[in-house]
Every structure is written in C-alpha cells, then in structure tokens.
Amino acid sequence: MASPLWYLYIIKEKIKNIIDAKPNKSSYIPPDRYRKVPPILKYPKKCISCEACKESCPAFAIEMYYNNEYKKNLPNIDVDSCISCANCVEACPTGVLEIDKHRLETEGLFFYIPKSHTLMIDGEKCVLCGQCKEVCPIDIIIEKPDTYFIEVSKCISCKECYKTCPVGAIIILDEKTHKEKINRFFELKLKKSFGELDISEKINKIPHISKYICIKCGNCKEICPGEIDLNNYKVVNCLYCGYCLEVCPTGAIRTEVKIEAKNKEETYYINEDQCIGCRICYKVCKVNAIEISKEIKIPYIIPDKCVTCGLCAKKCPVDAITKVKKEVAEKTVKKRIIENKIIEIIENDIKEYTKKYGLVKDYLENILKNKILEELKKYVMEETKKIMGENGDKRKNN
Amino acid sequence: MIGKIWNYLSKPELVPRLFAITLAIVFIFGLFWPIYKDNNQLYPKPEYHSQALKTPLAPYDRSIVKAQYPQYLPDLGKITSYLTPIAIFIKDRTLFFGTTIVSTPGGILDEILYYTRGMDTVLESSILLVAFIIFTWLYWNRERD
Amino acid sequence: MPYITYLGERMDLFYFNLTIISFIFGNFVGLEYSYRYPPYHEKRIDKFALISSILGGFLLLTPLYIIGAFFIGFPLGMRSGYGRIEFLIGLSIFVILYLIRWWYVTG
Amino acid sequence: MIDGGIFGIVPFGDIIFKYSMFSTIGFVIAITFTILVYLTKPEKQLEAQKFGEDKLIDIPLHELKNRRYMAIVCGIATAGAMLTQDIFDFALFLTLVGIANIGIVSAVKREHVLNASFQYGLTSIIATLPLFGASALILAKTGTLSILELHHLNKNLLFEKILYGLGMAGETGVAPYYAAKAEMFRAPGSPYILMIHLSSLLLIVRTVEILLTI
Amino acid sequence: MISLYVGLILLLIGCIGALFGPKVDNIMIRLLNIEVSAVGVMLIFLSFDETLALMTYIAINAPLTYVLVRTIIKLEGKK
Amino acid sequence: MFYETVIISFIVGILSLFAIGVQKNNLHALILTDLLECSLLCIIAAVGTDLAEALILPGLVVSMAEILAIAEVLVVREKVRGKKLNDFKINFDLEILRTSPLFISIILVIYGAILSGFTGGAVIASGLLYYFFCKRVLGENIINRVKWVGICGFSGIAWSLWIVGFLGFYLFPKYWLVFLLFAGLGLVIKVCSKLGLLGMAE
C-alpha cells in the first residue's frame, strides 16, 4: 500500500502537468535539423546528370528520368525507398539536392563518396591520352608518369571518363559482379578447404598482377594452390589452374594485356601537306601506331593500330592530325605503307650487303690492329721494367 | 520473500500435503472443542449387545422407530414389518443369524437405506459406478496412444 | 436534475436516460467537430463550443434540459486540448444558476 | 433470510429437495449447462510442439464419449446438490462431483493432467474425512441431519462448520488448494472442463448458503 | 465394552505402527500395519453393534486390499 | 464411549494427516489415505445409532471407489511418464489356488445372494474376485474385453433397475414391495459385477 502513497506524492508535485497534458505544437511540426524524406531537387538547372546521387544511394531509391522542361536527365527520388541517409546530397558535385539545411551546413567538408560502380584506370592499358582528365566534371583525375589515376574517394562515378576512354583502360568495378565474384570465391574456397578443388592446367602462361587496378581483396591469394605475393604483385609459384582469374573482381590478375581501340570506325590521319616532320606525335604515341614514312620522312598513322586516343592530334604543333573515317585513312595511308614496305625490303637488302662488306673489312682491320698493339706492349713492358727496378731498389733501401 | 512463498504454494504436488496439514491443525483444535453426543437421536439403537440370544433378529429387533419427518412414518412401517420367505425360514431355525435376516430386503437398516436415505444409496452406487468406469476406461485404454 | 422529483420514479428514469443519450450525442458531435482542427493544441476559444456550452448551461435548468444536455455535451466531447475552458464556463453557469435558484426557492 | 423465499419441496424420505429462489436458479443453471455440454462439440486446439510444427489436437471419439458421460453425471450431481436439504447427502453429492471431475480429465492421456488429477483425487479423498466427519459430529450433537431442522436449532456448531467448509474447500479446490484443480483445467475439451468449473463454483456458493443456514 | 477398548488400542497401534513402525519405508510392511487399524475398526463396529456395516467392511476389505496390492506391484520394484 | 472413540479417531486422523503431509512418495500417500478412512469410519460409527450405520456404508464405498479410481490414475500417470511398469507373470503353483476358489466363491455367492443389497453385493464380489484372481494367477484368461464391457453394461442395467426401484417408492407407494425387491436385486447385481471384475484386472 505504500506504493500508491508514494506515487500520490509524486503526482501531487506534477499536478500541473497532469491538468495540462495535451499535445504540443512543437512535437508535431518537425524541427529544422530533421532530414526530410525524400531530398528535394532544389536547383535542377545546375544538374549535370552525372548520376552521382543514383550511385551513392544505398537503397536504390534514385532513378534518372528524362525531363522535358530542362531537356536533360534528372534524378527522380522514390519516396518509398528513401532512407534519408543524405548520401546523395553530399555526393552531388554541383549541390543540386538538398535535405533541409544539410548541404548548406556541410558544404566544403570532405566526404568519401560511395558508389556502386567504382572506376579505376588500368595503367597497363592506359595510353596517357588525358581525355578522361578533360571530361571529368569534378577534376579528380591526376596525371602520373606512367598512367592516369582516379581519386576514388571523390569520384562520383559519372562514367564520363569511361565513355571517352578510347582503349577501355577504365575498369568499372560493379557491385553486382563484385558480389558474384565473392560468391564464386567462397564456393571455391569451401571446395578448397574440403580438398575437392580440381587442380589441372587450364592456362598456359603465368598470370601477372596489375598493380594499378588490384584492390587487394586477396581472393586470388586465398584461392591459389601455389603462392601469390600480393604486396609485391607477384605470382611466386604457379600451378596453372586459373582459379585466380575466375575470382578476381577487377581482372587485375591476367595472362596478357591487349590494348584495343573502342572506336573502330574512325582513326586519325596526318595531313602530309601540313606536317612539318617534328615527330612529336611519333614520340607520344603509346601503342606504336605511328610510323615514319621512309620516303618522305613524315609520320603516318596505321589505322589498324590506332586507338583514336587523339594524343598525337593534341600534341601536334601545326594541327596536321585530324580524325577521319577509317576507310578514307586507309586509302591514303595504304600508299605509304606499301612504299614503306618496299623501301624496307630494299633497305634490308642493302643492309645485308653492307654487312658482308663490313665483315671483311673489319677482319683486316682487326689483324692490323692486333699487330700494332703487340709492338706497343713490348715497348711499354721494357720501359716499365726499367722504372720499376729503380723504384724497387729505393724501396729496399728505405 | 512473500512472493516466493506464494509461488511455492502453486505446485499441484503440494496441494494434498498442504490440505492435510491444515486439516490436521484444525483437528488439533477439535480436540479441545466440546464434543458430545445428544441423546435425542434419530433411529436409536437399544443398549449394545443386549439383544444377543434373546431374539433371532439379534441386534436389529426394533419396536420403535424415530424418523426425521414423522409424516412419512406410515410408509416406513410397511417395510420394517416385512420379512422375505428366506428370512422367515432362517429366523425359524436359529438365533444367531440376525444380521443375515435383516440384511435381506425388509430389515430396519434396509428401511433406512432404501426408503428414508435412498438418495444416499443412489449416490453411493453412482460413485462406485463412476469410479469403476474411470478404472475400466483407463485399464482398457492404457495401451492406446 | 431538477425535474426528476416532479414525475413518478419510473418516468424519471426514462427522461434521465433520454438526457444521457442526448449528452452522449453531444459528445459524438463535439468529437467529430473537433477533428477538423490539427492534432496539437492552439490556444484559442472555439465560438461554436462556447455558444453551445453557455446555451447548454442555461437550458439545463429549463424543461428543455434534454437539449441542454446535448449542448453541454458538445464541448466536453471535443478531443483533448479543445473545449475544456468552454465546458468549464458552461458548467459554472449551470452551477451558479442552480445555486441561485436553490437559494431563491429555499430562502 | 438467505435464499429469498421457498417455492416448494420434494421429499425423498428423510432427504428433502427444496426449491427456493436460490436453489432453483442454481438448479436451472446446472441443468442448462448439462444440456449445453451434451450439445457442444469440443474445440480443436492448435498446439505448438517443441521442435516442430504446430499440431491440431482433436479429441478422439472413444475419449469424447466417456468424458461427455462423466460431464453429464457431474452436471446432474451439481443440479442435485443445489436442491438437497441434507448435510450428508450434500457431502455425497460433493464427492460424486469430485470423482466425476477426476473422470472427466483422467481420460486425457497427458502427464501433467494425470498428475494433477491424481493430486486432486488425493485431496478429495482426504476431504471426505472432514466432510463426513463433520456431518457425523453434527448428527451426534444435534441428532439430525436435515438443514431445515438445523436452521431452527440454536447450537454452537462452529468447529463442525469450519470442518465442513474445509472439506468443501478441498473437494472443490478453493483458493489455497487451487493448484491441482487449476492444472486439471489445462486438459483439452472445453465443455467438459467447463462443467468441472461450473460445478465447483455452484457448490461453493451452495456450501456457503448451507453454512450460513445451519 | 472391552471390545471397544481393544479396537481403539488396535486402531491406535496400527496407526502408530504404520507411521513410525520398524521399516515402514517398505510399502508392503506399511500396508500390513494399516491392516491392524482396519481390524481395530472392525472391533469398533462390533462394539457399537453395527454388524451389517461390519459385514460390509469385511467383504469390502478383500477388493480394497487387492486394489492396493495391485498398485504396489505395478509401481514398486523397478524404477 | 462416544467421546473416547471420537478422540482416538481424531488422533489417528491427525497423525495420518501429518504423515500424508510429510511423506514424499505418492504411493505411500495413497496407502495412508486408507488409514484416514479408518478414522473417518470410526467417527461415524461412534454415533452408534441405526442412522449412523446407514451412513457408514456410503462412507465405506466412497473411500473404496475413490481409492480404486485414484490408484488407476496413478498407474496410468507412471505409464505416461515413460516408466516401465512391472508386467511380467509368474506361474504360481500353489495347492490352495486350485482347490479353494470354486468352493469359497460358491459359498460366498450363495450367501451374498441371501443377504442381497449392498452387503450381499460386496460379499459376492469378494467371492468372485477371489475366483477370478486365482484363475488369472494360474494363467487362465477367462474374460476378454468384450465380455468385460458386456458385464459392465449388464451392471448398468441393474443400476437403472435400482433407480427405478428407488423412484418407485415415492411415485407408487402401493407397490412398495416390488420396488423393494427391484432395489435389492439391482444393487446386488451391480455391486457384485463391478467389484468382482476387479479380480480380472492384471
């Protein structure tokens, strides 16, 4: 019975609260810092349709739709799925989206932007054309001596670079494929731990690891029956089973690298009339698609090898390099190629001839030389003995 | 603490014991309670063992019967005065078979049993019946399930 | 209830029941009415409720007390946060009038 | 005045059945429920099994018949107990109800039910001692067993009343001794179980009436 | 009269024997000790001249004993 | 005389109640209730009138019937609990089991028939019980389930006969004799068949 008395005592103190118990306005109207569902498209004009918001959404709530008013794709946020995490707001490079005041308050702060498609540049394939850097809307692609590099933490995965890259050096690590690979990996690992993994030779070459795109997930290392040193990106001991290729999510472990042009219909063409023969393009080209005509000493581009990276065109001081259809280029370049081949054959013949001539000549010269040298040696020996003898006496005396 | 005791009391195994002990305590009080017999009883017996060798209906030869409700006495008398032929046969032969004679339909006890306290007998045999049905059912259905 | 003693006890019950039912109906209507407002409380006095409450307070002392119960039930039935002051006004009017009458009749 | 007026009596020798307002209501209720129990089919129970799917438990026919019979006996006995005006007879009715209760649940082959019914049975056997003992003591003290007669006699029967009440408590499973009986109620088959409960409740009320009367 | 006292003594002896007698943990012994009480009851019946009840008691004693013995045999022994 | 008996039976009752309260085994409790019944019977008997004698019989039967039912409940409970019950047979080959039962049971049946009523039923029952018991112990199985149920049904009819007899007293007081015989006959058949069948139970 003491309990009700105690409570009554408390109630007596709260009597005002009891009488005044009624709903409060403030609890029904949400305060400012509440993140509203969904985020709103505050400045649709600014939108660059980069899909950063879509990529960053963990709940797949954002889809891009074509908007007739603004004539571009705009994000459409699904209210049902939105979890108000504000990833899209922070990921948006142009500040289009807004939840309440969140963007205003956090502007300029660093944010590690998540995405479902991670882009990476494969240094072994990169032709250093720099197109990716040009198209990147937020300038996060950095040039390094041997490759270009995407700063993953800031990348918004708009895939512009991927679209422009002429050789497909940009690799997209998809969440889905990643998951599939991991699943496959676990499957295989389970087999391995039970000793049921079938090890037979499936590949004929020792694979190598590209350090540019390896994400160090360790799938290959764990599945490998031999030995892989991930820190130095080296395959130490290989049994040619090929499982590492199967489980690598990025394809960083591979047997061969093949640089192929994406654009096979167009190619670059050097206008011979304008060319000044500086050969910068020849130096710049990474895929060795530029050769120098032996006839006129002016470079030309082989269409089959050209990956249309446009680096040569960019570097050309006189703008002699232009993009043309492949057939057109082939026609003109054919002549040069045939010429080059003929000249090459002739040159080779000449070279052989001169080689033989040179050999005889050398032989004679060598004999002469040897004799002179022997004479000289004898003389020198005698002289030195004299000097050495005097010196040796002195030393003995000392 | 008190809650524990209360919870402890709720075991079915405890119920008969608890009941027995409570009852025992009450009975101990009963030892000091004035217990006496009123001499104005219904259906009184004569003095014990006084009828031996005097009458063939040995302990059950009654002349007066004092019933609960006197208005039903006439019906009662009919049964008391009646003896079956077997009873008469035995009565003529011996003095020592009074109980047997009385027990056949017609004795004073049967009058009490069948007439005045008939409901008791109905219930008593019903109890036996029910108990026997329980027994039978359990006995024959032991193997089921 | 002032009129109860006039009638026989049995008929009293009937009219009393009617009063309760009309009171409950007043509650119903008040509840329905108050749902037109937002759920939180705003400090303002509702005109309808005030009028009906005062009306009810007056009517309860007349032979129309059944309707009076309806009117005084109206503010009471409004959902929490609404209609309390109005009801209290009506009730106090009723109590004051009743006391005045009682005082007038007895002394 | 306790039971609000007498309508009539039915004599069975020394044992008299009385129809008062109280006993008639009790009688009617008991009989109504007996009929209802006869008509009602037992419920099916969805019971969860440890480590397994839920199971729909049904009462098999042979069990049903037996239990229904017992329930009817119990109902009739309750109805009779409502009317009787003899202490000993009432005690016998109580015992009959008690054993019929055991019969209703003991047909269920579950351990806890059987255990409870055993404990309850033990209690009810023990309870016959105070019940019959108290009525014998009352008989000795007053020379009569009829409640109608006892109503007029003014004798101090406190101890006997307490004994009688305790006997009733044991037989019907009133509060401190409720556990065994309550466990019995966990058996499936609602109408029959209901009969147990009904009988015990009515008997308690009736006992109180008797104890107040004598 | 003496039969009553003998009966009472037997009743009491049987009761005490059944409760505290030697080796009453053994259920058969307890059962037999209770028989003593039963005999005491018989004597009490006899001394109150209740021969019919006595007769019934004697006759009932056999089934009762049978029931108890049967239960004991079923339940005792192996555990 | 009354006082001593009541006090002694009180003491016996108290002792046995305490024993029930203290004991730990259910079987012992069951046995001890038998002792309780002794005390109960003594209290009733102490009144010493014919009415008391009439009251003893129900008390006796009630105790017996309840013990019968409860014992079986206990047995089934142990069975359901998963304990193995002792269920094997020994062949007793005692002389007395072969010769006596027929004789004794015939005497008891005849005597019980003379007695009639409840007492007679009990007497016949003990005779039948002994007979069946001996037969069963010797390995002769006389009664199967069908017969058992048949006898039960028969006893049920006898019981209804007894009810008819009982009601007859009050409805038709003129024909009291017929109903009296009805009652006696019904009761004797009922009780003897019921209790006698017990002998068959293993």
Add this chain to the structure above:
Amino acid sequence: MIKKFVRKRSIHLCVVNTGGCNGCDVEIVSCLAPRYDIEQYGIYVHNNPREADILVISGPTTLPWIDRVKELYEKVPEPKIVVAVGACALSGGIFKEGHVLGGIEKIIPVDVKIPGCPPRPSEIIEGILKSVHLLAEKEKRLKK
C-alpha cells in the same frame, strides 16, 4: 451514420514487424508516450489481430513472414485496412537485395503508406488518422 462515426473514432491496431530493424517499432512505441499519446484519438495498440481494425506493418517481409502475414490478414475481421510504415514495408528499403520479399504490397493490399526511415511518431499518427476515413468507407467498397 453512427456506424461510420463509430468506426472512425474507435480503432484497434495490430503492429506487425515483418522483419524490420525495430526503428519503426520504436517510433510506434513512442506514439504511446504521453507526448504523442495515440490513445487520445481513440486508437489502441494491442497486438491482437482478432480485435484489430488496422494492421500496421513495418519491415521488409522476410521469407518466413510471407505465409504468416497472409494468415494474419485473413484473421483480421472486416472492415480492415493495412498501413505500411517505413521504407522497408513500402518497397523493401535498404534490404532489397537480402532474403526479403521487399514491400508488403506484393502480398496484401496496402491502403496507406507512411514513408520515412523511420517516420516520426507524428507522421505515423497523421497517417493512421488519415486512414480512418478509409476504414469507415470500406464497407461500401466491399459491397461493390
């Protein structure tokens, strides 16, 4: 008329968490709290489907729930409506890829949706209060 009115003002809820993260459930508990006090609108939260008028569902319907939710829906007597609370119940939310059905709408008809992860208690109350009118009109729809 009275029927309609009564149905609007007396509501029993049955809250079913079909495998959500508890966030919505905690907010529903907050609705009970004195500040929001859902009971003042005549709404009682008692998780008994037999009594319920409104089935409040939160969570992305995990696989064991599919059959059970259907059963539950059957159990609720007419007129009944379903309110889905939170992103998970509406579309599967963040758990779309997991072992979930994603969206309760695929199994049973949903009348009112309350988005948010989790929605505020005031939003939940608002949503339920809006659904009340549907409840009153449900019978007509059923007849049609």
Add this chain to the structure above:
Amino acid sequence: MDFNEFFYLINLTVYAFLIGSLLLGLHRKIMAKIQLRPGPPIIQYLLHTLKFYFKEITFPITAGNPLYIFMPILQIIVWLSALILAVKLESSLLIIIGLYVLQKIVEHGCGLSSGSPYGKLGGVRSVFSAAAEIPLFAVVSTVYIVTNSLIISDIVSYQQIHGPLILKLPISAFAFFILLVSKAPNSPFGIVKGKDIVSGYLTEHFGLLAGLIYIGDAIAYFVLLWLFIAIFLGISNIFLALPFMILITFIISIINGLTPLLAPHHSVMLQITIAIVVLLDLLHRVIFL
C-alpha cells in the same frame, strides 16, 4: 408482467449500460491523466462497444460451438438478471454473488471454447481467480452475522437505522472494494486479461461477440458499484448513488493506475490473504458477539 414494469426494466438496462460505459470511459481517462497524457474521450468505451457490435463476425475453425456463441450471451443474461435481481427486486445477496461467480464461467468458457492457447491460459487463470472469491463469501457471511439477513432491502433498511455498514465492517468493505478493483479494467488483479496472454479469454472472441461481452462488462460494473453502495453505504436509489459511483471510480482508477499487474499466483494469494483477514474478522464476530 404489465407494460409499465417492462418499460421500467428496459429503461433500467439502458441506464445501467450507459452509466457503466461512461464510468469505464472516465476510469480510462483518469488513468491517462495520471500517466501525464491527454487520454481518450470519456465516451471511448461506448465507442469501442458499438464498433465491436458493428464488426464482422466469423467463427474460428478451432472453436467449439455452440458453447463459443453461448458464452457472450450468457454474459449478458447473467448481468441482466443480476441487475434485475439486485436493483429492481433487491433480492438475496447470495444469489447475486452466485451470479457474479457465474461470470467466471463466462471467462472460462470463452477462453476454453475458442481453442486458442492464450484463451486457454486466460481461462485457467480465471479458474485461479475464481478460487479467490472467498473474500466475497466471507463478506457475505459477515454481513449476515451483523444484519441477520441477506436480502438487500433488509440490509438497506438496517443501515437506515444503524448507520452505514462501512463503519461497522471496515474490513469487509475493504474486501468488497478489492473485488470492485479486480473487476475494473487494468487492475492489478486482472490476470485474466494480462498482456502476456494477448487478450486473455477474449483473444478469439471478436466482432459482435466481443461487443456483447463489453455490454455485459459495463452493466456488471454498474451493478457491482451499486451493490457496494447499497450494502456498505446504505443508498439504494440509483440516482443518489451516481455521485458515489463517480467517486469510487475515481479512487479505483487511481489505484489501478499506480499498481502493476500481479503475477497470477500472487494475485490469487493476495486475495486469499485478504480473505483470511476477513475470515478472522468473521470468526471474531461469531465468537464474541
């Protein structure tokens, strides 16, 4: 029965139902106020009743008919007859207590006939609490000892001479008050409807049947309050009893608001403890008076 009488009975029933449900609504409102929240309007109980009354009804497959349907009807029958016997006829108290006890049968029957495990637990708990009705009987006995009658009109007239019984029998009045508490919703003794077993015996009763039970509960609350007022305060007029009813509802709701639900055994044994106290009081009165 002439028309006038019949009309009066109908009026009485309506009165009891309306007042009972309004009081129950008030009860909930006061509890809510103690909990620092606005709480439902006081007609809420009425609204619930009406809503359930209009709700669709189907029979669960597990239910054992016709017991399942009969039970709510019985609830109404029980309380209507209690109303008539108590308020109208002012008949024996024991009969009303008997009818009250029958209420337990309703709970039990509802719980068991539905076939739901929760209902069953609720039913069994109602058996527990039915076993705890001893205080009631003790109260009845005490009243009988003092007034020498159990007819309510006699008790009331006794009180008009000797003053209210609550002063003479405070312990019994307390025990009866505990009964009122246990009958009110959200009470510490409400183990039958405990939250841990969903809705207790009402788990599978819904729609119309639940509505009937609600109506019965409202009438029951009225009758019990009236009984308390009539027996212990000596006021049998239903109008004059109204302020006392409101007062008692107030006290009950404060008590219910401030106590948790007791565990089943505790609830039963607490009532038994009260019963023992009242029985001791009774014993004392029997021996010394």
Add this chain to the structure above:
Amino acid sequence: MTTVPIGPIHPIFKEPLRIKLVLDGERPIDAEIEMGYVHRGIEKIMEGKHVHKGLYLAERVCGICSYVQSFTFIECVEKISKIEIPEKAKYLRILTCELERIHSHLLIIAMYCLSIEHETLGMWILNSRERIMDLLEMITGNRINTGYNILGGVRKDIDKEMITKIYNVLDKFEDEIKTIREAFETAPLVKLRSRDIGILKYFDIMKTRAVGPVARASGLENSDVRLRYKYYKELKTYKPVSRKEGDNFARNIVRFDEIEICIKMIREVLELYQEVGGPIREKCEIKGGEGENRFEAHRGELTYKMELTNHGFIKRIMIRTPTTMNLAAYRYMLKTCPTVADAVATYVSIDPCISCTEKTLYIVEDGKIKYIW
C-alpha cells in the same frame, strides 16, 4: 506439458520472435526460441558493398542501438585503414553514443514496466525518454537511424546554443529520472513482480557468456568493454556499475545506474569538446586488410569483424551481437520464473534485440533436431 507459443506478434514483444514455452502448469520449464523471422541476410547484403553503404546497413542491424552499430562499424573500418579522426568528431561520437545508451536503457525499462503492466511508470519513462530523443534529433538530425557517422568524422557539428540546450535538458532529465528511479525502487508491487525472478547466477554467466547489463547485474563487473576502449580511458567520470542479485530488478537498477553515469559522462565530454578545436571530418583513404572492433553496445559487447579491400569494399563481415549470448542465458533464468507472465517479463528484462540476432542454426542429426545458438 503444454507448449504455449508466444509470438511472433504479441502485445509485449516489439519484435517478431517465437518463444515456445514448455509449461508445467503455469510454470515454464523449458523454452525453445524459434528465430528467423527477422533474417534479412544483412551480412550477405553487405558483402561486396562499399563501406559507406554498408554503414547504413549496419545502422539498420538494429533500430534501437543503431548508432552504436554504425559507430562500431566505422571504428572498425578506421582501425583497419589506420585513420585518425579529429578530436572534435571523437567527442561528438561519444556524446551521441551515450545519449543513445540512455534512450535505449529508458526504452527497455519502460518496456519492462509495460510488460508487468505498470502502465503509469512506463509512460512516465517514455515521457522522459522523449527529451533524450529531442537531443538526439537536435545533434544528429534524426531520432532513430541517425546516419551521423561518416568515414573520418561525423556529419554535423554542434554549436554553442545546442550545448547550452543539452545542459538544460540534462538537468531537467536528471531530476525526472531520479524520481522515477525512486518510484521504481520503492514500489512494493513492482518489487514483488521483479525481485527474485529470472535469476542468473554468477556461474551461469560462464556457461552462457552473458554480456552487458545482464552480466553486470549478476556481479560480473568487468564485462564492460568500455573499460578497455581507447576513448573511455580518458574520461574520469566513467566507471562500471554492477550488482550481485542477478534478478530482473537488479538488471533494471543497473540500467538506471548506467543512465546516471552516462549523464555525468555527457557533461564531461561536452566540457572536453569545448576545449578542442579543429574540423569534424578528415580526409581519408581506405586501405585493405582485416580487423575487428569491439565495443560495449547498450545490451553488451558488440563485435564487428571484417575484411576490407582497397577503395573500401567489404569482402567479408561478421557481426556478433550481444543478444545472442543473452538469449542463451534466458533459459537459465527460466528456472526461477514461476509463471508465464514472469517468463515474458524476464524475456523483456534481458533487453533482447532480435533483429540483431538471426544466427540460429538448425542441425539435423539422425532425424532429431539439435539446435545451436
């Protein structure tokens, strides 16, 4: 033995779970806990996801202790990639974490009060809890599932006004919680319902590995991981609390004690926060590797174990939540639960979070099902 299923929807449970109580009468003797109703495969979803998306998934492992989950997750990532977060962010994290601890404890005490049907006390506690929810909303921007953490810091900063408001609210809250606590401790009927019920003995902790307040209520003071956590070592006001009874009452009182300490800690953290300056986020880069992080969630020890790749992809993750162990302890507590109502109350008092715990495995052996927690 009857078996009563409790759940998956039940008035007292807020989470779907099916407890099959094996009852001997009203007394529960054994319990089977049937799980899988909340099995969303959260760890599987996380695999192959970016850390930043996994963070939100981790938050939604459980809605009540969402912040602690994300806290532990992000700390684990930072531990693996060796990111040092700025001081300010550190204090903000502790602040939010402790606020959430208060809210969680209050919630569970309220649920306990509701489960013993003491509505009033439960409502009062819920009312006080709303203050804490306000603070949480003010600091993080959301009431539940805050999304406050990001890699290398927190999302938002707090300003002076907020700090003063926090102080004010805490003062009021402290008063309220004191009265409520007193009410809880002194009420005899509450004691009757919770004392000596659901006792977990000290030795049983070893068998079941109970953690958190459950273990601390049984006398295992050292089960608090915060004792060994880097942030908390600096704080002076922090000290673990423990009790020895191990019953429902002790568990709730331990929670009350912890709330008091939390309030003190929040004050200290705020003071420390005002002293330091700097940014709230830092630039960072995720490196691959393996690692684990343990932290004291409101319910007990929470462990995240994960393997990351470069650029922040989760390769594998293992979440070990406290309820897993505490539920195992539930079966030991059942021995001292006399009724179903007590069993349910005891279940609530261990503060279960089923959405954390979905790791029940059924293993069939020789046709019989054996189960493993």
Add this chain to the structure above:
Amino acid sequence: MLVSVLCCILGGIGVILHTNVINKLIMLSLMETGIIGFIAYYYYLDVAILMAICSPISNIIILLGYIKYLELKKG
C-alpha cells in the same frame, strides 16, 4: 473372551514389530482369529462365518502380492 483380547493385542503388536512380511501375515491371521472370537462371543455367527471365509482371501492376496513383489525386487 480373554483369549480373543490376547490374540488381538499380541497379534497387533506382532504385526507391527515383525519386519518379515510372512511373519507379519501370520500375526495378522492370529489377530483375525481374535476378532472371530470376539464376534462369536457376541453370538453373531453369520458375521463370524463371513469373516472366517473372507480374511484368508485378503491374506492370500497379500501373500501372492508379496511373492511377486519379491520376485520383482530380485529381477
């Protein structure tokens, strides 16, 4: 009479004090003999006859039961 008393008392004490069941049975029958004597002393011969017939029956039942009991205890 005296003989019967002696038989009864001695038998009763004997039954209690003996621990072997067979001995107990013997003492029991001694006691029963005493009772038969008592009954005969009051000249209720029919009861005595019945007693004489019925008491062996229960004795035999107990005896056989005990034998079986012993066998069970052994095996």
